[in-house]
Amino acid sequence: xxxxxxxxxxxxxxxxxxxxxxxxxxxxxxxxxxxxxxxxxxxxxxxxxxxxxxxxxxxxxxxxxxxxxxxxxxxxxxxxxxxxxxxxxxxxxxxxxxxxxxxxxxxxxxxxxxxxxxxxxxxxxxxxxxxxxxxxxxxxxxxxxxxxxx
Amino acid sequence: xxxxxxxxxxxxxxxxxxxxxxxxxxxxxxxxxxxxxxxxxxxxxxxxxxxxxxxxxxxxxxxxxxxxxxxxxxxxxxxxxxxxxxxxxxxxxxxxxxxxxxxxxxxxxxxxxxxxxxxxxxxxxxxxxxxxxxxxxxxxxxxxxxxxxxxxxxxxxxxxxxxxxxxxxxxxxxxxxxxxxxxxxxxxxxxxxxxxxxxxxxxxxxxxxxxxxxxxxxxxxxxxxxxxxxxxxxxxxxxxxxxxxxxxxxxxxxxxxxxxxxxxxxxxxxxxxxxxxxxxxxxxxxxxxxxxxxxxxxxxxxxxxxxxxxxxxxxxxxxxxxxxxxxxxxxxxxxxxxxxxxxxxxxxxxxxxxxxxxxxxxxxxxxxxxxxxxxxxxxxxxxxxxxxxxxxxxxxxxxxxxxxxxxxxxxxxxxxxxxxxxxxxxxxxxxxxxxxxxxxxxxxxxxxxxxxxxxxxxxxxxxxxxxxxxxxxxxxxxxxxxxxxxxxxxxxxxxxxxxxxxxxxxxxxxxxxxxxxxxxxxxxxxxxxxxxxxxxxxxxxxxxxxxxxxxxxxxxxxxxxxxx
Numbered sequence: 001x002x003x004x005x006x007x008x009x010x011x012x013x014x015x016x017x018x019x020x021x022x023x024x025x026x027x028x029x030x031x032x033x034x035x036x037x038x039x040x041x042x043x044x045x046x047x048x049x050x051x052x053x054x055x056x057x058x059x060x061x062x063x064x065x066x067x068x069x070x071x072x073x074x075x076x077x078x079x080x081x082x083x084x085x086x087x088x089x090x091x092x093x094x095x096x097x098x099x100x101x102x103x104x105x106x107x108x109x110x111x112x113x114x115x116x117x118x119x120x121x122x123x124x125x126x127x128x129x130x131x132x133x134x135x136x137x138x139x140x141x142x143x144x145x146x147x148x149x150x
Numbered sequence: 151x152x153x154x155x156x157x158x159x160x161x162x163x164x165x166x167x168x169x170x171x172x173x174x175x176x177x178x179x180x181x182x183x184x185x186x187x188x189x190x191x192x193x194x195x196x197x198x199x200x201x202x203x204x205x206x207x208x209x210x211x212x213x214x215x216x217x218x219x220x221x222x223x224x225x226x227x228x229x230x231x232x233x234x235x236x237x238x239x240x241x242x243x244x245x246x247x248x249x250x251x252x253x254x255x256x257x258x259x260x261x262x263x264x265x266x267x268x269x270x271x272x273x274x275x276x277x278x279x280x281x282x283x284x285x286x287x288x289x290x291x292x293x294x295x296x297x298x299x300x301x302x303x304x305x306x307x308x309x310x311x312x313x314x315x316x317x318x319x320x321x322x323x324x325x326x327x328x329x330x331x332x333x334x335x336x337x338x339x340x341x342x343x344x345x346x347x348x349x350x351x352x353x354x355x356x357x358x359x360x361x362x363x364x365x366x367x368x369x370x371x372x373x374x375x376x377x378x379x380x381x382x383x384x385x386x387x388x389x390x391x392x393x394x395x396x397x398x399x400x401x402x403x404x405x406x407x408x409x410x411x412x413x414x415x416x417x418x419x420x421x422x423x424x425x426x427x428x429x430x431x432x433x434x435x436x437x438x439x440x441x442x443x444x445x446x447x448x449x450x451x452x453x454x455x456x457x458x459x460x461x462x463x464x465x466x467x468x469x470x471x472x473x474x475x476x477x478x479x480x481x482x483x484x485x486x487x488x489x490x491x492x493x494x495x496x497x498x499x500x501x502x503x504x505x506x507x508x509x510x511x512x513x514x515x516x517x518x519x520x521x522x523x524x525x526x527x528x529x530x531x532x533x534x535x536x537x538x539x540x541x542x543x544x545x546x547x548x549x550x551x552x553x554x555x556x557x558x559x560x561x562x563x564x565x566x567x568x569x570x571x572x573x574x575x576x577x578x579x580x581x582x583x584x585x586x587x588x589x590x591x592x593x594x595x596x597x598x599x600x601x602x603x604x605x606x607x608x609x610x611x612x613x614x615x616x617x618x619x620x621x622x623x624x625x626x627x628x629x630x631x632x633x634x635x636x637x638x639x640x641x642x643x644x645x646x647x648x649x650x651x652x653x654x655x656x657x658x659x660x661x662x663x664x665x666x667x668x669x670x671x672x673x674x675x676x677x678x679x680x681x682x683x684x685x686x687x688x689x690x691x692x693x694x695x696x697x698x699x700x701x702x703x704x705x706x707x708x709x710x711x712x713x714x
Contacts, residue, residue, distance in 0.1 A: 004342055007342070007343075008341075008342055008343065064341055065368060065371050066371075095386070097384050097385065097386045098341045098364065098368055098384050099340045099385060
């Protein structure tokens with residue numbers, strides 16, 4: 001069945017395949033276009049470097065008027081990611097615009113790895129370490145990076 | 151326009167005049183002088199003549215009564231207050247109560263609006279500002295809304311730097327009108343990615359075009375979420391607002407969303423402004439305008455009455471709490487929520503050890519008490535030391551002995567405070583309960599009135615004295631109730647004694663009137679009762695007025711000290 005949402009997701013998929021942004025890949029499940037798996041590679045020159053972080057994106061028929069729910073499937077130690085993998089990102093909540101597509105969502109998350117925002121912490125421990133003990137913060141992040149290879 | 155007075159027996163009966171007065175109210179300041187000419191040319195309607203003649207006079211009256219009031223009320227923070235009071239549409243705001251000539255000291259000016267009038271009010275302000283800013287109607291509306299209808303800062307900013315003011319507010323500088331178009335083969339909607347010359351798209355002034363279906367879905371989503379003028383272009387980082395003109399273009403035909411959009415606009419008009427509140431009664435559609443600034447709430451109690459009958463405080467939207475100011479009223483209600491049940495139980499069931507002040511509940515046994523905390527032994531009846539009691543275990547006849555008295559005197563400060571609270575609370579509560587009974591009384595009174603009419607062949611108007619009496623009773627109950635709150639927080643001094651005298655005069659008279667109304671047959675023949683009730687009603691009302699005038703002035707003069 002073709003709906004505006006499904007047509008749009010097909011277009012998002014085509015765009016992601018033909019013009020993939022650096023360090024990002026994603027695809028819908030073969031049997032369900034509303035459920036996507038994606039991988040973000042930890043950006044260079046950050047503690048997340050070399051990590052391969054898996055994400056799950058869940059769309060419903062309101063897309064692109066409403067954002068999908070996005071969750072990290074891999075364990076990640078980051079000030080703006082909750083323990084269950086859900087993340088705190090403005091464009092996935094109140095700053096959502098229907099012009100954003102899957103590529104835009106994933107690049108935004110990638111840049112969140114680059115620049116955490118310790119002022120709206122989802123993980124208080126990570127936020128505190130990020131601010132006060134950068135060395136320990138890096139050590140904890142590296143742990144999750146190594147786990148992400150398994 | 152509704153003109154409402156808090157005093158029920160003083161409704162204006164000059165309806166014609168009022169209608170005229172209000173219809174033209176928005177033009178009043180602008181066209182007052184212009185009308186001179188019009189009238190001399192075209193003097194055919196008498197109504198117009200009256201409205202014209204009457205208006206300046208009444209305006210002058212209002213002004214004559216204002217200055218003293220204003221000085222008294224707001225002298226403490228004249229600085230803050232001027233902005234609020236003379237802000238934006240001071241010229242358009244017309245006092246309601248001034249129709250009586252002299253406003254009573256405790257009354258504040260206010261005006262009730264229904265949604266249509268609110269709409270008209272917005273339109274009137276926009277129409278007034280449009281020529282001043284020389285912007286399109288849509289742009290003027292958006293500018294006013296984003297400046298929360300504060301026209302002075304808007305005019306100042308706009309005249310200094312029009313481009314910056316427009317951009318900051320999210321209004322297109324070139325002010326091209328939004329439109330729905332099609333036929334551009336290069337068009338591609340960045341939301342659904344449909345493309346080609348067949349697609350119909352919405353072209354707002356910021357230039358970000360999307361197909362009408364997507365734009366409308368986007369807009370409706372926000373409208374259903376309660377948004378109105380703050381809806382922005384869907385493009386990230388574009389701050390341009392979707393103006394009213396564009397929104398109406400997109401929503402055309404969708405009556406439900408359009409109605410919702412209008413409701414949201416009106417709602418934000420009231421919510422964005424300090425001088426407006428919605429009537430807090432359930433399902434009430436009216437809004438009230440009143441120009442008492444926040445900074446004056448410690449010395450003024452802006453009690454207003456909605457057309458729906460709800461009498462409430464403009465400052466805090468709680469139900470009317472005259473003469474207690476907002477901060478004391480809310481403190482009291484908070485305290486009652488926390489305390490009243492617990493403290494009455496403590497008062498009834500416990501005493502405090504005279505030595506260590508622990509609270510003790512006696513749940514059985516004889517009067518020989520041994521405190522579990524400090525092992526002090528005392529008598530439950532006289533609170534004196536047990537050692538002086540000898541072997542009289544079961545009764546105490548030493549209540550007046552010196553040592554027992556001393557022990558009782560030493561009852562802790564907290565207990566005294568508790569007693570004090572209970573004292574005021576019982577009286578507060580009593581009036582609240584009586585006010586509820588007064589409402590029931592009204593029903594029986596109506597029956598009594600019918601009966602009187604039948605039995606004594608009196609006319610309808612001749613038995614109105616009963617319902618007048620009940621009206622006065624319930625007003626007084628409400629006021630008395632809150633006088634106890636005021637008194638509870640007052641520091642005792644001579645001024646407080648004067649206040650309490652006023653309070654007890656009113657209370658006594660109210661109780662007497664209550665008795666007369668409730669049991670009329672105990673008081674002799676009908677003519678006699680009628681005279682008594684009418685006399686008493688008048689007296690109670692005058693006591694009530696005295697008390698309110700006095701407390702209003704007292705608060706303004708900082709006559710009383712309140713505990714922190």
